[in-house]
Amino acid sequence: MFLHLGGSTVISLKGVIGIFDYSLTKTNHVNNYFNNGKKIIKICEDDEFKSFIITNKEIYLSPIAANTLKKRINSQNFTEKVNILQEHPTFK
Known part of the structure; x- marks a missing residue:
């Protein structure tokens, strides 16, 4: 399955x-x-980042919100667990 991160960027x-x-x-x-x-790939301008996606090789900075990406994954009936994190007490 693939996920569109914004612009022309699609990842597995x-x-x-x-x-x-x-x-x-x-x-x-x-x-x-x-x-x-890790290589950092910016999909949009700096002031438009809403989420970041960590993969085995890169970190993508995306203009699409983490919740929207989660909805895209769920709409594809993707069954593997993908960590979606908005706030976590460890990071405060």
Whole structure:
């Protein structure tokens, strides 16, 4: 199964580790993760990011909200678990 992340970017769901709300990038834990050497792919302008998607190889910054991406996955009857995280006490 595939997921459209915005623009002309479509990825395979097999490599998706998690889909997260972009507001989490303001936390130290997430910022440290962004600096781990994975390639970061920006799908839109900096002020339009609403979510970030972590895959086995890259991190995608998307203009589409995490909940919308979740709905797209559910509408495809995708049965594997994909982590959707908007707020988590660990990141506060």
